[in-house]
Amino acid sequence: MTTAATETAKPKTSRDWDLRAVAPFVALALLLVLGALANDNFISVANLSNVITRSAFIAIIALGATYVISSGGLDLSVGAMVAFVASLMIMFLNSGAIADPLLLLIAGMALAVAIGAACGLFNGLITTVGQIEPFIATLGTMGIYRGLTTWLSQGGAITLRDRELQSLYRPVYFGEVLGVPVPIIVIFLTAAIAAFVLYRTRYGRHLIAVGSNEDVARYSGISVKRVRTIAYVVQGLCVAIAVLLYVPRLGSTSATTGILWELQAITAVVVGGTALRGGVGRIWGTLCGAFILEIVGNIMLLSNFVSEYLIGAIQGAIIIIAMLVQRSLSRRS
Amino acid sequence: MTTAATETAKPKTSRDWDLRAVAPFVALALLLVLGALANDNFISVANLSNVITRSAFIAIIALGATYVISSGGLDLSVGAMVAFVASLMIMFLNSGAIADPLLLLIAGMALAVAIGAACGLFNGLITTVGQIEPFIATLGTMGIYRGLTTWLSQGGAITLRDRELQSLYRPVYFGEVLGVPVPIIVIFLTAAIAAFVLYRTRYGRHLIAVGSNEDVARYSGISVKRVRTIAYVVQGLCVAIAVLLYVPRLGSTSATTGILWELQAITAVVVGGTALRGGVGRIWGTLCGAFILEIVGNIMLLSNFVSEYLIGAIQGAIIIIAMLVQRSLSRRS
């Protein structure tokens, strides 16, 4: 598709991409400075660790989205999937199917992972075997997952009832290991695995090839459908991991759980430097993007200048400015 | 010699694509049959004219989205833009800047069109001159437009106060010409103009070229940025037209006006057969897509089978099935 473009439009060598990859981190650094100016508490360890901790849901989901997007797909159903998987998990835990609380909890977590993977597989099969444009396919499954959640909750909430179970599960979100909150560990662990698979394994190579040029991948003996489908399954697994952190934090779901998270996840991916047209995946950039989103919100909250009504507008403006900063950085290279 | 050399060459012509273009209409027809089975009232003139009338907003916005998408762009800000333009328009009408109600109304409508175009221009410039991925750029402006609306309305509603003005303006939505509701006329008129520009003029040709292959367009002396920017302006104009119909309907806006309309508009475009990657634009398909979306909702409500909790799920499923039908139709061709 891109052949002989003007020389300035294309990067000169693979090395020049690196500056583009660094850009999100520069934007993040600028935001940190801005935050420090806005409020003294901002740069405190407590606040920053809070911010990173709670970016966990979006960050982890966005890791999966990085896979889907770099394979040339898109998944709009992740927010609804969070609600669906979390609802089923809580219902299972409430059912008390297993007497021992710890076993029950572990079974519940395994179930969540399985359901997440199944939802991802369903998305993947519809887009690849059904050959439906991912945007529409996952918009459809978004409706399906959210509808089923509404139905499961009969319009109300699904809440983890067992106190004992709750306190058993609590540390998964609120706990710390060596002073580091568990969610932060989970974020970086998931990202490390995701980065390893994407950058160092055969599957990762295939994924990028499929996203770059489907035909080339096909002619190189890569099963495009399988690779894409697996990307959606990875997305499902990431959603499940996010749910494993979500349930101990909020302990309850309703039909509105995770609404618009898909947009946030995609935004994190794109802010992180992964192009929506596929063929490029930046795991660490995505994390950075997720942190940026959360920090923007945090700064808004901590600073007291902005009218409540304008928060959305300022957030939008900051994202655009962050992208412009990135753009000008990578253009200078 | 020359004839012999290429006697076998009979590649596909533009005509062979037609089956793909027809597919959305087939899906629509199937839905109409389904609806007729679900409820006797469905096929009544009153109901169908209701349904088409109220699809007007999405349909008209989706016409603009067809432009943006076939140029290779995307606009997520249209829903917020509806709220923003409508709020400013109503505030202007409420200001009573002009004594004569009719003149005031006309000025207000002109203002709405101007603001719509300006918002579109803003989107266009950010994506083209700022070179930001359209997804992020318009997500940012979506935040901006919605934030400004919230701020203007202080979170509440902005309501057209002048009763006289209201009754003067009402017929624009509720009126009929020769028995045809005005919004239906506006839909088809806008579509006809949109189709004319897209299929028959130089600009339309350039738009498709830009969406099909940016480099080729650039080499052909087409100003890619200008063409894309104009597409966003067209989108802004379509939003303004939708607003002109929206305001007389309820005479008020709030921060929730137009929420998620961007997804509906994009869905209508894609269901209508326009690919998200750009380079193809199907105006009539888009209209068909908008009708399909509205009719699915209508059938859900009129039929008695579906629990209110499951409506979302069934809607999602129907969209996927409609796409599968299309897909299998166009594959057989």
Next chain:
Amino acid sequence: MTPQPSSDRLPILEARSLSKSFGPVEVLRDVSLTVLPGEVHAIIGENGAGKSTLMKILAGNHQPTRGDILIDGQLIHLTGPVDAEKRGIVLVHQEILLAPDLTVAQNIYLGRELPKGLTLDDRAMNEGAAKGLRELGADIDPKAIVGTLSIAQRQLVQIARVLLVPHRIVIFDEPTASLTPFETEALLKVIKDIRAKGVGVLYISHRLPEVKEIADRVTVLRDGRLVGTHLASELEPADMARLMVGRDVAKLYPDRQSGAARETVLEVENFDVPGYAKNASFQLRKGEILGFAGLVGAGRTELMEGLVGVRRASGTVRHNGQAVHFRDASQSMKAGIVYLSEDRKGKGLLLLKDLATNLTLASIRRFVRALQIDRKREAEALDGAIREFDIRTGRKDLLAGQLSGGNQQKLLIAKMMMLDPSIVIIDEPTRGIDIGTKQQIYKFIARLAEEGRSIIVVSSEMPELIGICDRILVMRSGQIVGEVTGEHMNENEIVVLATGVKTGEAA
């Protein structure tokens, strides 16, 4: 001293000491040349010598790092391709640059549509496009969507498009690489016509006989430097080859004994590729080189794609006596059958990825150790491939799309050879490849055959098929219409079969 055919003509275009660097790599150094009105000036050189780069500078696509461009003796600064077009310099790119979703006529008139009131005069444009294409000997429907055309057809459309612009200088960058002799002949005739009108033509080709036929002067580039400009009448193709490569290229085709006597490894019976090929039946023997000849659109490519499973097809295929049906390329690769696409940009290489990634894409399995890709071995493999296939690249961290056209082709061959296949199907193996490298590739193919592998060569260059194949099958309209072997292997026989017309009429 640069020879001039006649001294009374002033050059329309002059390049003075042009240099061009991409980053630290200088790909052109101090190249000067002139183009006179009414002359065809050929540029030849090895792959990566800088021909395309030079042409892109002259057509405003690149800015030179140093040096001047003069038109009619006036120093000018080209701001871009559009600016160059306004001054009458037009370029037929080596790569296909067309909008795939538009029709042929829409592409041809893109950017300069004929208006009719507020609308466009589609009828006139369709007629104009048809006329332009007819002159090129191409009977392509102006209403066809470009995305559905074959590479050759697209190339013709691209040429037609450029010729429709008012022009004083036309630059052809390997226009004939994907054309058959028929279309080539028609194109050369068109070039002669425009030369007669006083237009200056710059012409790049690796087909030296063609250069000999059409050119008035020949400029040779080597490693980005000017070797010299000569009158074409004073150069034979062999001289050109020597000047380009810097050594004698005496024998293009390798000597080899026929591997015809050995056992059959692939047996194809009544093979159908819906819409493209019907009832194809043939056999491939061990150690054999089997050629497939035919005109553009004969369906050779699609037949091969069907065989390896990247295209829907039906029929009987026996591989080493076993019935097989490949549903995708991974299955055929597992069986040791690989296919090298003719469309190296669309189906061969990831243009935005680096060389190593491309090289190992199909064979990545071999580079995995403990789940991990061994980057060091990948880099070694790249070094090996660069050596073995003589891939000319200034830096190893280049993206595949930044290689010169011919070097991309070499990279593609290297990529597929990483699989160590037993049956190799090569589609247009030497498209856009310089003569020195061609010789290497033929040698390489012969060596593969000697090693006991079987090779199918699909090519539109009859001399090459005749030069290296044991047998040649000829296709017409999707059917295998005949086989030529032994002393029947000559262009005449093939043309008769390919066109279904007696030679006398076909000329």
Next chain:
Amino acid sequence: QEEKKATIGVSIPAADHGWTAGVVYHAERVAKLLMEEHPGLNVIVKTSPDPASQANAVQDLAVQGIDALVILPTDPDPLVNAIQQVKDSGTFVALVDRAPSNNDNSVRDLYVAGNNPALGEVAGKYIAETTPDAEVVVIRGLPIPIDQQRQDGFDKGIEGSNVKVLERQYGNWNRDDAFRVMQDYLTKYPKIDVVWAQDDDMVVGILEAIEQSGRTDIQYVVGGAGSKDMVKRVMDGDKMVPVDVLYPPAMIATAMQLTADGLFDQVPVNGEYILDATLVTKDNAEQFYFPDSPF
């Protein structure tokens, strides 16, 4: 004398809907008043669009250091943990409006609430009394617990009467969606006596749909919450909107007031303050009409 210094954090839903906009309006209004009243007092108001980000907002407030938290949760159950954390650190917590399934002193010190079930019940009772044999269509909000509570209250209100609910559908607390749903109800049911919409925003759309259809069988529409537009209609004696059920966004103000009193006047404040879901009629409408409120 030197006044004590204190900070109250107020966490409320974003103004993304008429009623919540009213909440924001009243919160900011009272914040200003309280800070004038107590020079040492700092009131920080933060809005959040969804439970997850509200949990974050609560955390952010805690980081800034607050002496009391006044919270109106977007969705109570998911926020229990976040609230609990604040409460456990010794901060005074006032919970407003929406109760989690476990709503006792371990979670909060003070509970100020409108009464969601009562909102439904009052509407149901009114319909059952005014039109005992009515055929009613219902337009619900979003599928979340408060909607369910209102629904259950409504069913309780019409219990034992002849009132028949033809159908319930979601209108997403959005006037455009309500318009659409009402149009389809009108197509589907040849006779509808009463519409209950549990929210005034949706009533705007419903009334337009009815007017457009030209149907006269619909006797009246009952909304809920007490938006100024609807209260005005009641006041003016609009036949289609004879009553409204109050669910005042000003309850946030009550809670903030009580909290401040607790901090400064050292009066122990705790327990539950349940505000009534008052039926607004032509007679009492005037006292609930705030023309300056955005809601």
